[in-house]
Amino acid sequence: MPSSPPQKPPKRKRRGRKIATAAVVLLGLATYGLYRAAEENKAPESADCTVTADGDTLDMSPSQAANATTIAAVATSRGLPERALTIALATALQESRLDNLDHGDRDSLGLFQQRPSQGWGTAQQVQDPVYSTNAFFDGLVKIEGYSRLPLTVAAQRVQKSGFPQAYAKHEADATLLSAALYGRKAGALSCTTGSDTPFSAGGKLGSTSQVTARLTREFGSQVKPVAADEPRTVAVPARPAGGAAEGDGTRRGWELAQWAVAHAQDLKVEQVTFGGRKWAAAQSGKGWQKQKAGGAQGSATVKPDGYVRITVAQ
Known part of the structure; x- marks a missing residue:
């Protein structure tokens, strides 16, 4: 199955003025105090999610985070090891940026850009994150010793991508996500609601x-x-x-x-x-x-x- 061209992944990652007169200084301090109170109590400007673990941070949209946690949940439901989750997340980061796409190369669709014409399921099925994740894992577990293979090799044997080496650049982010989403890092994922x-x-x-x-x-x-x-x-x-x-x-x-x-x-x-x-x-x-x-x-x-x-x- 041809892969999508390389996609942009989720992102990793003072004020004050001298015033001449005492009166203006006091006014400035009072205004600054009100500003600080408003800043501390105001709502986030936009909804987003952040995963932080081992000193690294990954910023995501709520939909990307939701899809990532769904992939992790399906891996857990099947009793798969963390390495399987890392491979799946790196694949989805490359194929769709963890967005559940309704388009792609030829008839590729969904998180893993699976093609209905190649036997992955119907168009509706491959755009269901639970179904598409299970379909990916169905292919992965058939590969003997997949957990010991280089990530690019394991992912490519499932995906049959036109850009097999592209999965490698997402391994670090996928490893960070896996550690957080499998629950090994308490409170590692948090989202703002906007x-x-x-x-x-x-x-x-x-x-x-x-x-x-x-x-x-x-x-x-x-x-x-x-x-x-x-x-x-x-x-x-x-x-x-x-x-x-x-x-x-x-x-x-x-x-x-x-x-x-x-x-x-x-x-x-x-x-x-x-x-x-x-x-x-x-x-x-x-x-x-x-x-x-x-x-x-x-x-x-x-x-x-x-x-x-x-x-x-x-």
């Missing part, structure tokens, strides 16, 4: 049943969402069903929590909590914060209870 409202979807209401359905479809049967005591909230045990080998579930919990933040816009998520930390749409610019008992005015930190809680807009 809004000062307590939700992230322009006034639309959220649905706990939709959150539950998406979690189950993307993460598989090991994820067992339940209704929480809190209104409009889905609680997900961090430890997967039968997953004693995962210890206290911290890695899986962060994978689930970051998935929820990345999907905040399309699922109308208002708040996500896990491990004594909270992401809130209304304060999304502050990222993950310590969760306080009794709300924002509380002083005691909430003790983790092993559940990821996803609250949708009312």
